[in-house]
Amino acid sequence: MCNQAVSLVAAELERRGVATVTLQLLREVAERVRPPRALFVPFPHGYPLHAPDDPERQRAVIEAALALLEDESLTPPALVDYQPSS
Amino acid sequence: MGEMSEFSRGLRLVLKAYRWRKIDPVPWTPLSKPLAQCRVALVSSAGFVLPEQQPFDETVRGGDPSFREIPSETPTSILVDTHRSESFDHRGLSRDANLAFPLDRLRELADSGRVGSVNHRHLSFMGSLTAPGRLVRRTAPEALSALVSDEVDVALLVPV
Numbered sequence: 517m518c519n520q521a522v523s524l525v526a527a528e529l530e531r532r533g534v535a536t537v538t539l540q541l542l543r544e545v546a547e548r549v550r551p552p553r554a555l556f557v558p559f560p561h562g563y564p565l566h567a568p569d570d571p572e573r574q575r576a577v578i579e580a581a582l583a584l585l586e587d588e589s590l591t592p593p594a595l596v597d598y599q600p601s602s
Numbered sequence: 603m604g605e606m607s608e609f610s611r612g613l614r615l616v617l618k619a620y621r622w623r624k625i626d627p628v629p630w631t632p633l634s635k636p637l638a639q640c641r642v643a644l645v646s647s648a649g650f651v652l653p654e655q656q657p658f659d660e661t662v663r664g665g666d667p668s669f670r671e672i673p674s675e676t677p678t679s680i681l682v683d684t685h686r687s688e689s690f691d692h693r694g695l696s697r698d699a700n701l702a703f704p705l706d707r708l709r710e711l712a713d714s715g716r717v718g719s720v721n722h723r724h725l726s727f728m729g730s731l732t733a734p735g736r737l738v739r740r741t742a743p744e745a746l747s748a749l750v751s752d753e754v755d756v757a758l759l760v761p762v
Binding site: 517518519520521522523524525526527528529530531532533534535536537538539540541542544545548549550551552553560561562563564565566567568569571574575578579581582585586588591592593 | 605606608622623624625626628629630631632633634637645646647648665687689690691692693694695697698700701702704706707708710711716717725727729730731732734737738742743745746749750754755756757758759760761762
């Protein structure tokens with residue numbers, strides 16, 4: 517449900533001129549709800565930024581999300597898989 | 603891996619039958635300037651509140667669609683997880699709120715110049731909303747007006 521909630525909020529932001537990137541934890545929900553620009557992260561619920569007390573891994577997820585904002589080849593709805601390096 | 607198999611059989615059946623909202627048409631706002639010049643805000647559905655704020659109300663049918671504003675200077679160590687869902691492991695969030703409300707990481711990005719600035723406030727929702735109509739019609743537009751009036755360029759949204 518959390519995945520749907522943030523996606524609906526992201527859509528409203530995009531409608532009002534704010535660029536968004538939304539993390540998603542369930543690919544099948546993301547495919548159905550269709551957040552505008554989303555990074556699917558392969559982590560369990562409760563761990564969207566990979567690991568607690570691990571700034572490096574958290575930064576890596578955020579950097580991958582920010583990269584979607586800079587990717588001019590993406591079109592809506594954009595759903596990209598995150599590939600953790602470790 | 604975030605998979606339906608993480609959930610109990612009962613919840614899986616509910617989710618399978620659930621009519622997910624389909625965003626259609628999908629709105630799209632491209633970046634209007636380099637990230638290094640953008641003001642960034644955070645939106646999390648992990649149910650975090652400040653100690654002095656009301657916890658999200660688990661008794662609201664369909665889920666509590668309200669929101670809390672979280673000031674940017676908030677130390678992440680004081681954020682309180684009031685997301686009542688038992689369908690996920692809360693231990694990581696209790697150890698480090700950055701796991702779903704990465705304020706410290708956002709500050710670092712602004713300090714390093716990767717993003718222009720961090721907005722002075724952020725939004726916290728409780729995402730376990732089986733009936734998101736009130737969120738869509740009322741509380742999200744109200745909450746987002748704050749970010750729009752702050753001239754936020756970019757938002758990072760984090761579910762839990």
